[in-house]
Amino acid sequence: MAQPPDRPSPPARPPVAKLSDVARLAGVSLATASKALNGRSQVRAETRARVIEAAERLAFHPNPLARGLPAGRTGTVGLLTGDLEGRFSIPILMGAEDAFGVGRVAVFLCDARGDALREQHHVQALLGRRVDGLIVVGSRTDPRPSLGPDLPVPVVYAYAPSLDPADLSIVPDSVGAGRLAVAHLLACGRSRVAHVSGDPGYAAARERADGAAAALADAGLPPVGEVLFGSWSEGWGRAAAGMLLDRHPALDAIVCGSDQIARGVVETARERGRRVPEDVAVLGFDNWEILTQGSRPPLTSVDLNLEQVGRTAAQALFAAIEGQPRSGVETVPSRLVIRESTAPLS
């Protein structure tokens, strides 16, 4: 539709082997060649071997377009992200690549940039390209509107769950991540644990806080003050740390809602003469290397296992394409990466 009326023909390129070449070389018909290469059970082993050898000699690669035509399949999936920076999309993409297996399927990556209209447009473009399925990645863990139940292909939501429980969503376990953080601090012998988090409008902030609170409660320990919600920035981490250290000088650990916040907290603690981790243990979430490594000391952080989220989403999508759809919200556990900002009380 969008082709120029009379475009010049592309420059001459070396021709590629096609199935008919393979068949001729192997001395069989097209049909037999196709069956042999696709592992259909109607060819003698010896014939199959001959065909395969011919294919290899010609460096034959089947044209997936032509292959998909009769089957209605294309061997491609669409990855629709709303995440500008690729902070979450990239690990998920890599996980998906792993799960599908290199070369088996190809991934179309589209960035909707958080714009619903653009998203709709991309969905149409992807469907037009006859993708076999769609993975939708959000930029935050808050539930998002479903693309709708009547798409012609299966959809899996990753990171941000769909509001529609009939859809399948794969998300990190934020509550569990919060529990994990506190459990580690308790294991380090800390007992006076405060919590500085980010924007309370984010489900991730609230759920991590819930998990942390629950773990403290399980241990019979009171939290140190309320959870301080603010923004996902170092500046907020610095400010909040100042307040905390003034009000609760006896605290011995601070859970931070993100690595950014943790950096600010660590910095302020050090400037106030508190040693990290000896006096105060600090940890963050996300395990964003650029932040955790640059910090003094390097930050312990809860890794949300985004690659695993991607891998699971890809596997689920694959299953759905094969006719085994699931639905509901499935969570992927988090993982603690211990660095120097936490350590046992000596």
Next chain:
Amino acid sequence: MAQPPDRPSPPARPPVAKLSDVARLAGVSLATASKALNGRSQVRAETRARVIEAAERLAFHPNPLARGLPAGRTGTVGLLTGDLEGRFSIPILMGAEDAFGVGRVAVFLCDARGDALREQHHVQALLGRRVDGLIVVGSRTDPRPSLGPDLPVPVVYAYAPSLDPADLSIVPDSVGAGRLAVAHLLACGRSRVAHVSGDPGYAAARERADGAAAALADAGLPPVGEVLFGSWSEGWGRAAAGMLLDRHPALDAIVCGSDQIARGVVETARERGRRVPEDVAVLGFDNWEILTQGSRPPLTSVDLNLEQVGRTAAQALFAAIEGQPRSGVETVPSRLVIRESTAPLS
């Protein structure tokens, strides 16, 4: 080839309109419908209108697979990246998306993870999918081996240039970026400018340093000490800043090879009682928001215009596909983003 022997058929899905439906509804033949929709000049305007209306009523989207079969075109391009974190790929991807125009072409994204073997594999997979062209994105600006001259489709290298001058490469102007940085500091009235950079194994480090040195020389100013090469880390920035302030207490500006280094430098300067920017102006490269914003004060940084690199690469690829290939290395100018870590001497 890699299909399971006898897979189950996918679940029933709503059928989509095909060209024959449109033709029937419009009361014309397939051929006419096709020509009408593709703007061929062999249909009466009135007939064309009728066909288009029928297509819209049926929400007809041509099947790009079938469309590409005769033409040998697929309307897809491959984006092959070696950049784990997507630090450079994502902006380039977005630029490419912009340049192609949403929906006109789709982008296959593959991550080779810096592995030549995996790269080769992905190239094969992409060629197998009959992409119309390839954009290869490197993870650093050092020249990289060419994919070879005899690929069946045009290739454009972005960020990392190809070693083969017959290829087309679109890269940021590292030398110009270095000049830009120093020019800004000079405009701020600084005259004793030191330079802390990253790993000297990186062309980006050397070229930025060259540009900076050239700009100083143009102004008739001597550099303050040698360029301190090290690594791309905050820790190195802190260490280097300590050395610099000891040896050259009179310096009034420090150019840093990256935002990470700049953060370390700023931190150490502040701890040593030097005010930034009043006593010492500091700037970095890359304009990585997460780093520039969290710093105290926020960092001035040279933005390499990666989106523009991507857009240019995409346009060049498009031209090559249309039969207008270019070759050689083309640079994209950088852009200064001024924040609080630099300011005129009062």
Next chain:
DNA sequence: CTCTCTTCCGAAAGCGCTTTCGGGCGCAAG
């Protein structure tokens, strides 16, 4: 030796679309 089954292979029919090519029609010129 004939008949029935298997096993293996090939002819042919699509999949949805584009494009070539030839023919019908209407018009102006002869």
Next chain:
DNA sequence: CTTGCGCCCGAAAGCGCTTTCGGAAGAGAG
């Protein structure tokens, strides 16, 4: 009223592959 010429349109031939279906060849039973 005939030619000739253009303008539109449709029939049909692919593009490269998969799949159905029927037939040929060989094996075993009667």
